[in-house]
Amino acid sequence: xxxVALPAVLGGSPVITPETDPVWPEVGAVESxxxxxxxxxxxxxxxxxHPAKWRAVLEQVVADTSGYRxxxxxxxxxxxxxxxxxxxxxxxxxxxxxxxxxVLVADLTHASAHHGVVLGVAAQLGRAPRLVxxxxxxxxxxxxEVVASYLASHAGRVLAVVPATMYGNFGAIDRIAAxxxxxxxxxxxxxxxxxxxxxxxxxxxxxxxxxxxxxxAAPSCEGGLTVTSDPELAALLRADTDCGTxxxxxxxxxxxxxxxMMAGNQRMGEQPAALLLVQWLRALHARLQMRENRRLIRxxxxxxxxxxxxxxxxxxxxxxxxxxxxxxxxxxxxLESSLGLTPKDLRVTxxxxxxxxxxxxxxxxxxxxxxxxADGVPLSYDTSARVVxxxxxxxTKFLRDPRFPDVLAEILRxxxxxxxxxxxxxxxxxxxxW
Numbered sequence: 408x409x410x411v412a413l414p415a416v417l418g419g420s421p422v423i424t425p426e427t428d429p430v431w432p433e434v435g436a437v438e439s440x441x442x443x444x445x446x447x448x449x450x451x452x453x454x455x456x457h458p459a460k461w462r463a464v465l466e467q468v469v470a471d472t473s474g475y476r477x478x479x480x481x482x483x484x485x486x487x488x489x490x491x492x493x494x495x496x497x498x499x500x501x502x503x504x505x506x507x508x509x510v511l512v513a514d515l516t517h518a519s520a521h522h523g524v525v526l527g528v529a530a531q532l533g534r535a536p537r538l539v540x541x542x543x544x545x546x547x548x549x550x551x552e553v554v555a556s557y558l559a560s561h562a563g564r565v566l567a568v569v570p571a572t573m574y575g576n577f578g579a580i581d582r583i584a585a586x587x588x589x590x591x592x593x594x595x596x597x598x599x600x601x602x603x604x605x606x607x608x609x610x611x612x613x614x615x616x617x618x619x620x621x622x623x624a625a626p627s628c629e630g631g632l633t634v635t636s637d638p639e640l641a642a643l644l645r646a647d648t649d650c651g652t653x654x655x656x657x658x659x660x661x662x663x664x665x666x667x668m669m670a671g672n673q674r675m676g677e678q679p680a681a682l683l684l685v686q687w688l689r690a691l692h693a694r695l696q697m698r699e700n701r702r703l704i705r706x707x708x709x710x711x712x713x714x715x716x717x718x719x720x721x722x723x724x725x726x727x728x729x730x731x732x733x734x735x736x737x738x739x740x741x742l743e744s745s746l747g748l749t750p751k752d753l754r755v756t757x758x759x760x761x762x763x764x765x766x767x768x769x770x771x772x773x774x775x776x777x778x779x780x781a782d783g784v785p786l787s788y789d790t791s792a793r794v795v796x797x798x799x800x801x802x803t804k805f806l807r808d809p810r811f812p813d814v815l816a817e818i819l820r821x822x823x824x825x826x827x828x829x830x831x832x833x834x835x836x837x838x839x840x841w
Contacts, residue, residue, distance in 0.1 A: 411824035412817075416759035416832055419821070422814050423761025429811075431804030433689050441681040452676045454649060458657045462680040466632060467659050469616060469687060473598070474605045475634035477641035477660050479648055480675030484599040484617025484631035488523030489530065490671060491613030491633045492567055494643040495593040496531040497668060504532055509564050511557065513549045513571040513597070514540035514771045514781070514791045520597050521777060523615070524569055530671065536566055538780040540771040543791040546722035547735060547767070547798070548578025551586070553786060558590045567593035570611075572601040574767070574800055575732040577725050581608035599631075602803075603690035605727040612637060613644075618683045630679035638663065647671040693807045703812035704734065713819055718742040719799070734801040735767075737794070746826045750797045751833030753822065758839035760818050763802035765839050766795050802841065 413419030445451060445461065453459020459480075466478030481487040496504060510524050521538055528536040539557070544550045549570040558565060570583050580596055587594035596610060599617035617631045633644050642663040646653040650672050653665030701721070708719040718741045721734070738750040750766075757764035770791040772781035781788065805811045822829060 411820050414756055414759065414818075414821045414825055414829065415761075416756050417825060417828055421759065421761045422817050427810070428761060429804040429808040431802075431807065432686060437685050438682060441685060442678055445677045445681060451678060452674055454652070454674070456655065456657075458655060459675075459677055459680065461677045461684060462675050463659050465680045465684040465687070468684060469632050470634045472603055472605055472687075472691065473601070473614070473616065473634055474607065474610055475614065476636040477638070477644075478632045478634045479641065479644040479660070480680055481615070481631040481633055481648060482673050482675060482679075483629050484597075484615050485519045485523040486526070486671070486673045487615030487617065487631040487633040488520060488569070488595060488597055489527035490644055490647050490673060491595045491615055491635070492524060492527030492569070492593060493531045493647060493671070494633075494635075494640050495595065495612060496528065496566070497643055498639060499593070501532070504566060507564055507566045508534075508537050509539050509561070510536045510566050511539050511541050511549075511554060511568040512771070513543065513569065513573070514788060515543040515547050515573060515768060515794060516571040516597065516771075517599075517768050518771070518774060518777050520569070520571060520599070521771065521780075523597075524567075528566060530669070538771075538777075539784055540777075540781050540786075540788075541568075542786055542788045543573070543770070543794050544578065545720075545737060545790060545794065546576045546578060546725075547573035547794050548576050549583070550790070551579035551582045554583055555586055557786075558586055558592065562590035562592060565590070565592045567595060569595050569597055571597040572599065572732075574600055574735040575602065575604060575726070576722055576735065577601065577604075577606045577608075580606055580610060584609050584611045587611070600732040601726070602732050603687055603694055606725075607727050610636070613640060618686060630675060630683040632675075643668070648673045648675070650674070696809055697803075697806045700806050700809070700812055701734065704815060707812060707816055707819070708736070713816070713823065714741075714745070716741045716745050718745055733803045734806045736799040736801070738797040738799065746823065747830045748822070748826060749831075749833055750799065751836075751838065752829055752831065753833075754799055754839055755833040755836050756822060756829060757799065757801070757818060760821075762805060762814075762818070763839075763841045764799050765841060767798050767800040768795070770795055 470478035596614035651670035
């Protein structure tokens with residue numbers, strides 16, 4: 408028997424214990440103090456000639472750190488998608504939308520994003536769009552070559568393209584934005600999983616950011632933002648959220664008269680704005696630790712003293728800082744050929760050690776509630792299926808912990824040392840769900 412400790416799934420002691428489990432989300436006296444100030448002050452929301460102080464600060468900080476000029480607070484990220492699409496459609500006018508019925512969406516993303524797309528288009532045009540899921544690349548983001556090919560043949564019937572950041576990977580947002588200009592279609596970037604990372608390439612005209620509960624990069628209860636660098640779109644976004652009223656004279660968005668529009672009334676309150684602001688500032692610091700951890704883990708999975716050949720792969724960074732939301736590892740074919748283990752064997756083993764590791768979001772074409780959108784669409788979803796079948800997504804709280812590279816090294820050494828007993832360990836066991 409190897410001297411390396413027995414994996415927890417085989418009866419050994421877990422590497423992560425309740426005492427060493429990383430704390431997330433971070434909380435402290437700042438959150439309590441800021442909520443107390445808002446509650447005691449009595450202004451829980453901004454409107455008309457009563458500017459929202461904390462919302463305004465949040466909007467400016469998030470816009471600046473994510474690479475945009477203006478931010479508009481939203482109740483959550485799903486409605487932020489709807490608002491971004493609606494503003495762009497409003498600006499283009501109803502005649503432009505005639506004959507257009509399709510929206511290209513990311514196949515590998517949460518279904519709530521698709522709900523936001525439907526809401527935004529239906530609210531503005533009075534009709535629901537036809538969703539066309541676009542398959543993912545191996546980095547889990549929308550395949551821009553498929554987008555280019557589809558637009559080359561069908562641009563006249565496309566309303567919008569909605570690429571999504573997946574687990575911090577931005578993908579080819581700049582290429583998709585350029586395709587939007589070339590083929591005259593709306594592009595909105597669903598950046599819910601981008602956290603506080605900034606994309607340094609050319610962004611989409613609007614992007615949505617989410618922060619809610621324990622599942623996003625900057626938790627704040629409910630809250631989100633739509634960001635843009637276009638002052639006209641920013642004014643429309645403000646009007647959409649503030650009951651039809653555009654920017655006021657004390658608004659961070661330049662004052663502008665806004666014509667009549669059906670208001671979405673998606674105003675963001677001061678409490679979630681302040682909480683999201685604090686967590687966003689914490690996230691700005693945390694991404695430094697995550698960048699270093701990701702560098703160390705990339706070295707670890709390439710270390711031949713751990714694996715005889717690379718059995719795991721991590722996409723290269725494509726943002727100012729490396730992927731922020733979680734650690735995404737893809738199991739290569741060598742996992743089976745070299746170690747004889749399946750991706751599920753590895754996920755089950757990691758879960759037993761106390762690490763939140765899962766296959767991730769179900770692709771749209773496999774989701775029972777959404778798969779009908781892919782019926783009859785002449786696209787291959789093989790790569791999307793491969794990503795979800797072979798992925799190991801590790802929760803953000805571990806990537807924020809300075810101890811995690813050593814923890815992962817210990818777990819992987821256990822896996823290699825006891826691979827014979829771990830083979831097939833995932834058979835008959837449910838996938839880890841957190």
